[in-house]
Amino acid sequence: MSRPRQTVTLTADLVILTIRDGVLCVLVVERGNEPFAGRLALPGGFLRGDESLDQTAARELSEETGMNAEKLVLRQVGVYSAPDRDPRRPRVVTCAYLAIAPDLPLPAAGSDARSARWLPVAEAQRSGLAFDHDEILRDAVELARAELQFRTIATAFCGDEFTIGELHAVYEVIWGVKLDKPNFHRKVTESDGFIVPTGGKRPTPNGRPATLYRAGGATTLSPPMMRPRSTGA
Structure with a gap:
């Protein structure tokens, strides 16, 4: 029995890591819109028009934090496709990216983010991020740890x-x-x-x-x- 085809929406999410005052930190935004309004999340958003996912990641980084993606090297962490990972649409598949840079400045919020800030990774992992961003952050940090080898x-x-x-x-x-x-x-x-x-x-x-x-x-x-x-x- 064949299953009906599904329409899939694509997004890009970003794990931006830096070290501030001797602590590994991740860039997070406070969501301004539902779902999860007021919750912390990784920067990211929907693919638009004729963008590639790489271009979506770069645009979202700029829109939500004011940071220039040209100064960072974005590396794919993985693809996340659980059916219920995003309550806004039936099937939202995201590609997560990792970027690393030295002692990055304080970000400036924009777009649908109320605020953007650096948060120690350990604190972000304890706080519980929106969507499946806890899993994405965990995978990205483990990738960084492994890549150092x-x-x-x-x-x-x-x-x-x-x-x-x-x-x-x-x-x-x-x-x-x-x-x-x-x-x-x-x-x-x-x-x-x-x-x-x-x-x-x-x-x-x-x-x-x-x-x-x-x-x-x-x-x-x-x-x-x-x-x-x-x-x-």
Whole structure:
């Protein structure tokens, strides 16, 4: 027995991660419209006209937060298609995107969002986001944690120039572990193309200048930076 075909509506949702004051944070908006008016949610919205989903994600990011997607690299997290995930229409399928950037500024709300702000990931996970955004956030954070093992995305949390100590802090914040500093230093400097010294130095509280680095040209880590089994997160 054949089943009737269904009309599917497409949306794009965004998980934008940054580190603020040593805490992993996610960009959330307070919904201004029903359903879930007043609840926190990830930025996102419906595909329009002849847009691609990538273009929808970029537009929604700009409309709901005032941020420019051209400055961020959007990476697909997954597709979410549960029949009841969005009460507005019978079948709403969303493609979720992950973007990472260093110490992003305070966002400005727009469109159908009452407000936009950075929220610690742990707090967002406790608060209960609208729709199925808890699941999307969980998957995106786990993707970021996993990608740190095999790809050079950790430098995306840093500025144009950074110290190994700052890069070390990125791994500790995202993985939720304490990492041995000498061992970490050896691994990142021996990974071909991961980081490149700039020739500059930065003063530190202990008085000993720290060498500055920039992101290298590699996109994968060789050898990988394996995540400890016990993350404490």
